Amino acid sequence: MVISKVRSSTKEHVFFFSVYQKLMHHKSYNALFFLLSILVHPLTYLSYRKRKHSLQYRQTFEQRSQYYKEKGLVTKWQVKFAEQELAKAKFFHESVSEKQLQETASKLAETKIQQLVEQDLSKDGLEDPSYLQFFSQQLKNKSFVVLTFLPAFLFYVALILFANPFLQYVIERILQSFIVIVGVATLVFTILYLSPFDPARNLLGVTATPEQITNFNHIHGLDQPYLSQLWNALSGLFTFDLGTSFAGKENITHSIVNKFPITLEIAILSLLMAIAIAIPVGIISAVRPNSYLDYTFMFIALIGLSIPSFWQGLIFILTFALKLQWFPATYNPQNWLSLIMPVIVLGTSITASIARMTRSSMLEVIHEDYIITARAKGLNEFKVISKHAIRNAMIPIITVIGLLFGGMLGGASVTEKVFNISGIGSYIVDKQFIPDIPAILGGVVYIAITISIVNLFIDILYAFFDPRIRSKMKKS
Amino acid sequence: MKNSLHVKLLLKITQEYVNAHFTFVFSLLFSLLFLAYSYNFSTQSWRPIVLIFFVIYAITTAYVGFLTLRIKQDLASHNDIRKSTRLLGYPLLLTIVSGNIFSTSFAFLLMSKSKTAEYIFAAYAFITQLFIIGISALNLFKPYVTDTFLLAMGLFLFLAIFYIVMLILCTKFVTSEAAPKWMLFPGILLLIASLTGNLFATLLGYSLIQKARKSNPSTIEKWQRIWEKILRNTMAVFGLFFIVFMFSLSVTSSWTFDYDFAIENNYGALLQTPSLEYPLGTDNYGRDLFSRIVFGAQISLIVGLFSTIIPALIGGTLGAFSGYYGKATDNLIMRSLDILYAIPGILLAIAIIAAFGANTINLIIALSVGAIPTYARTMRANVMQLSNFEFVESARALGASDAAIIFKHIVPNSLAPMIVKATLTIGGAVISTSSLSFLGLGIEPHIPEWGNILKVGSTYLETHSYVAIFPGLCIMLLVLSFNFLGDGLRDALDPKSN
Numbered sequence: 018m019v020i021s022k023v024r025s026s027t028k029e030h031v032f033f034f035s036v037y038q039k040l041m042h043h044k045s046y047n048a049l050f051f052l053l054s055i056l057v058h059p060l061t062y063l064s065y066r067k068r069k070h071s072l073q074y075r076q077t078f079e080q081r082s083q084y085y086k087e088k089g090l091v092t093k094w095q096v097k098f099a100e101q102e103l104a105k106a107k108f109f110h111e112s113v114s115e116k117q118l119q120e121t122a123s124k125l126a127e128t129k130i131q132q133l134v135e136q137d138l139s140k141d142g143l144e145d146p147s148y149l150q151f152f153s154q155q156l157k158n159k160s161f162v163v164l165t166f167l168p169a170f171l172f173y174v175a176l177i178l179f180a181n182p183f184l185q186y187v188i189e190r191i192l193q194s195f196i197v198i199v200g201v202a203t204l205v206f207t208i209l210y211l212s213p214f215d216p217a218r219n220l221l222g223v224t225a226t227p228e229q230i231t232n233f234n235h236i237h238g239l240d241q242p243y244l245s246q247l248w249n250a251l252s253g254l255f256t257f258d259l260g261t262s263f264a265g266k267e268n269i270t271h272s273i274v275n276k277f278p279i280t281l282e283i284a285i286l287s288l289l290m291a292i293a294i295a296i297p298v299g300i301i302s303a304v305r306p307n308s309y310l311d312y313t314f315m316f317i318a319l320i321g322l323s324i325p326s327f328w329q330g331l332i333f334i335l336t337f338a339l340k341l342q343w344f345p346a347t348y349n350p351q352n353w354l355s356l357i358m359p360v361i362v363l364g365t366s367i368t369a370s371i372a373r374m375t376r377s378s379m380l381e382v383i384h385e386d387y388i389i390t391a392r393a394k395g396l397n398e399f400k401v402i403s404k405h406a407i408r409n410a411m412i413p414i415i416t417v418i419g420l421l422f423g424g425m426l427g428g429a430s431v432t433e434k435v436f437n438i439s440g441i442g443s444y445i446v447d448k449q450f451i452p453d454i455p456a457i458l459g460g461v462v463y464i465a466i467t468i469s470i471v472n473l474f475i476d477i478l479y480a481f482f483d484p485r486i487r488s489k490m491k492k493s
Numbered sequence: 494m495k496n497s498l499h500v501k502l503l504l505k506i507t508q509e510y511v512n513a514h515f516t517f518v519f520s521l522l523f524s525l526l527f528l529a530y531s532y533n534f535s536t537q538s539w540r541p542i543v544l545i546f547f548v549i550y551a552i553t554t555a556y557v558g559f560l561t562l563r564i565k566q567d568l569a570s571h572n573d574i575r576k577s578t579r580l581l582g583y584p585l586l587l588t589i590v591s592g593n594i595f596s597t598s599f600a601f602l603l604m605s606k607s608k609t610a611e612y613i614f615a616a617y618a619f620i621t622q623l624f625i626i627g628i629s630a631l632n633l634f635k636p637y638v639t640d641t642f643l644l645a646m647g648l649f650l651f652l653a654i655f656y657i658v659m660l661i662l663c664t665k666f667v668t669s670e671a672a673p674k675w676m677l678f679p680g681i682l683l684l685i686a687s688l689t690g691n692l693f694a695t696l697l698g699y700s701l702i703q704k705a706r707k708s709n710p711s712t713i714e715k716w717q718r719i720w721e722k723i724l725r726n727t728m729a730v731f732g733l734f735f736i737v738f739m740f741s742l743s744v745t746s747s748w749t750f751d752y753d754f755a756i757e758n759n760y761g762a763l764l765q766t767p768s769l770e771y772p773l774g775t776d777n778y779g780r781d782l783f784s785r786i787v788f789g790a791q792i793s794l795i796v797g798l799f800s801t802i803i804p805a806l807i808g809g810t811l812g813a814f815s816g817y818y819g820k821a822t823d824n825l826i827m828r829s830l831d832i833l834y835a836i837p838g839i840l841l842a843i844a845i846i847a848a849f850g851a852n853t854i855n856l857i858i859a860l861s862v863g864a865i866p867t868y869a870r871t872m873r874a875n876v877m878q879l880s881n882f883e884f885v886e887s888a889r890a891l892g893a894s895d896a897a898i899i900f901k902h903i904v905p906n907s908l909a910p911m912i913v914k915a916t917l918t919i920g921g922a923v924i925s926t927s928s929l930s931f932l933g934l935g936i937e938p939h940i941p942e943w944g945n946i947l948k949v950g951s952t953y954l955e956t957h958s959y960v961a962i963f964p965g966l967c968i969m970l971l972v973l974s975f976n977f978l979g980d981g982l983r984d985a986l987d988p989k990s991n
Binding site for chain 2: 193196197198200201204205208209211212213214319320322323324325326327328331332334335339423424426427428430431434435445446448449450452457461464465468469
């Protein structure tokens with residue numbers, strides 16, 4: 018019982034050590050771990066210096082190198098290196114003085130002897146560790162871990178988390194998305210900050226007095242320096258408090274919360290429609306390539322890709338709303354029929370893209386060797402396609418769907434304008450004439466955040482489901 | 494059994510047969526469209542002009558169907574197309590009058606046995622020129638024409654004759670490997686003629702000069718092979734034709750079209766329906782929609798081209814450095830571009846335009862910025878692959894500098910995917926331009942641009958729908974052409990298919 022306990026504890030020590038060793042090779046991790054364990058370092062460093070000054074290593078080193086020198090190996094190497102240098106100079110038609118030649122040769126011989134001695138010494142178990150190596154060695158020490166557990170608590174937590182390659186990947190990916198989101202917010206804010214327009218002038222009119230303008234700028238914090246404005250904007254974005262808009266004094270977060278679900282609903286419905294139509298179409302096209310059906314589908318897909326969505330919207334309104342009167346021309350939350358046209362218009366180009374992507378991805382997979390194997394096994398065509406081809410072809414398609422979803426949320430502003438939907442896209446467009454900086458910033462950044470989260474989710478799902486990615490992560 | 498398989502294969506690889514089939518289908522589709530449109534359901538009456546078009550197209554379809562069968566017979570019995578069948582292609586040339594580009598190009602294809610790339614360039618240069626003459630001639634029905642109209646039309650006619658002469662010369666003297674030395678002279682003339690925007694003349698002139706100067710045979714072969722592949726793809730060729738036609742039209746439109754018709758208000762002719770004087774009708778200020786659309790092509794092409802070239806250059810350079818140096822440089826560049834990539838292009842464009850105002854320059858900048866990351870990614874992937882090849886290593890061993898290796902050795906070898914990507918994204922840029930203009934965020938509203946015209950059209954959708962329909966059709970056709978050409982280029986340039 019006692020023995021088993023001891024064994025498990027020694028195991029754990031090696032555990033911290035090995036995790037740390039593995040991650041030490043990445044520079045960014047090194048810095049992160051150093052910061053997390055900063056409280057421990059002063060004392061550890063002191064003990065490291067102390068150990069280093071024990072002269073044992075240096076003495077053995079000297080002895081060993083003396084041994085090589087006495088054996089006459091060094092002079093031998095020196096002559097050899099000099100010969101090499103001379104040959105090199107001759108080849109490049111360069112003139113080298115005798116003194117220079119000797120100098121380089123002796124330098125090369127010196128490094129060689131150093132390497133040799135170091136190798137010999139490490140064979141004997143003697144090493145000259147750097148501080149970080151020393152530190153990682155300490156992690157094997159049970160009492161060291163216990164002693165430093167509280168001051169470097171976060172450090173150990175991080176080590177435990179990063180021990181699992183999947184968790185490590187997820188954390189890395191989340192961190193990356195977070196940095197991107199902050200970057201997006203900074204970029205959009207900077208663009209709006211650099212604007213030569215004066216919102217105060219635009220809103221208050223030409224007759225506004227200088228006092229009124231200063232007052233307006235003061236209320237909205239436009240008179241502050243760039244960095245503090247940026248800080249306010251960023252903290253506002255992450256605490257969901259963007260203040261009031263310049264025009265109309267409405268609460269921006271409130272309006273965005275009201276409008277975002279409408280856009281999201283239409284976008285998700287479009288996406289579902291696209292997937293439901295495009296993937297079967299792409300598969301049929303790929304299974305019968307260069308047939309009439311394939312040509313027709315791909316021609317229609319290309320038309321869908323080339324049609325401007327606002328024009329398509331207008332034509333739909335003209336035909337189905339005005340002439341045939343099947344659907345209402347403008348969007349009305351109470352009437353689900355009014356949702357159909359915007360969903361189709363928004364989903365057209367993404368349907369076309371997914372269909373084309375599915376076809377090419379399927380065609381690539383169908384020519385793989387394992388499909389031939391499956392056929393040779395005697396599986397029927399349906400099983401080969403549904404069991405072996407589709408599942409592998411889906412991987413790039415899902416990535417593309419994630420990326421296209423972002424483009425669709427961006428393109429929603431045009432569709433929303435055509436069908437008079439008060440979603441987030443048309444909100445941004447309405448606000449840009451002033452320009453209402455916090456409103457535009459909020460709209461654009463929240464859309465970018467949504468897209469980032471969707472893509473993050475897809476990436477993580479991949480890591481979870483795709484065995485190839487999992488094994489790759491474990492290897493590295 | 495074996496014989497029928499052989500014929501089937503022969504049918505598949507014979508370009509004339511494939512093209513005949515294609516022409517038949519498209520002519521049939523168009524005649525059905527005309528038939529459907531020739532009857533006005535609301536007034537229960539026939540539209541005579543459309544009906545005439547239907548009859549012409551139906552006859553063409555029948556004739557092409559007959560030719561298709563004949564070609565099939567020829568191939569089955571003689572393994573080749575007979576001379577008499579080829580002669581039957583000549584009457585089909587007349588269909589150019591009805592504007593049936595499909596049957597006209599099929600006629601040119603059928604007429605000549607030896608189809609060098611030069612022959613096809615000359616044929617399309619001729620067709621493009623005729624189309625431009627036809628479109629410009631519609632100005633004759635206007636109350637007045639520009640001062641340069643007659644001169645320009647004379648020039649166009651002369652060029653058309655010149656191209657047809659070149660076509661005959663090409664069939665007689667040019668082979669797929671060489672051309673006689675004196676071809677240098679017409680080659681230079683063709684390059685000068687391409688100042689009218691007829692890029693087929695440029696292509697023809699360039700390849701003639703190349704062959705006449707007997708330059709490096711491997712370059713000639715490469716050039717020939719790539720074009721052969723592109724020209725085999727019927728849709729890509731029509732895409733290229735429509736792009737060249739639009740480009741040439743927008744270059745020459747200022748000589749034959751009066752800009753006043755497009756921008757000056759004419760209160761005597763508000764919202765006219767299409768007629769000979771106003772082929773596509775007029776808008777709410779009495780401006781001629783036809784002239785507006787023709788001038789709108791200029792803007793669309795300019796914005797489309799620039800907002801593709803600028804990000805391709807910037808993104809390409811960044812991607813090349815990123816892919817070549819790797820590690821920290823790669824991380825820094827690609828992570829910062831990830832930020833740009835996270836914002837949807839059109840939203841970024843809206844933000845930039847909101848900050849700096851709506852005009853053409855800002856629009857080009859706004860669309861360019863959003864497109865940088867995709868080009869950088871494409872370039873980076875290529876460069877990473879190429880920088881491990883032996884020729885790069887040998888260049889490094891010879892002491893070439895990093896910049897020389899990147900821009901002299903790696904980049905020229907990774908241009909093909911960039912060209913394909915650029916062609917496919919020009920279409921997207923054209924759509925974005927008109928979408929933003931439609932939202933009031935693009936080109937200034939007084940400039941005739943397709944999105945602006947559509948914006949006006951959207952308010953008269955119920956009463957005068959044609960104002961919204963025609964510019965949208967133009968956008969769609971132009972984008973479709975770029976997409977077809979891009980697909981064709983990808984198939985031709987993709988190393989996988991070689």
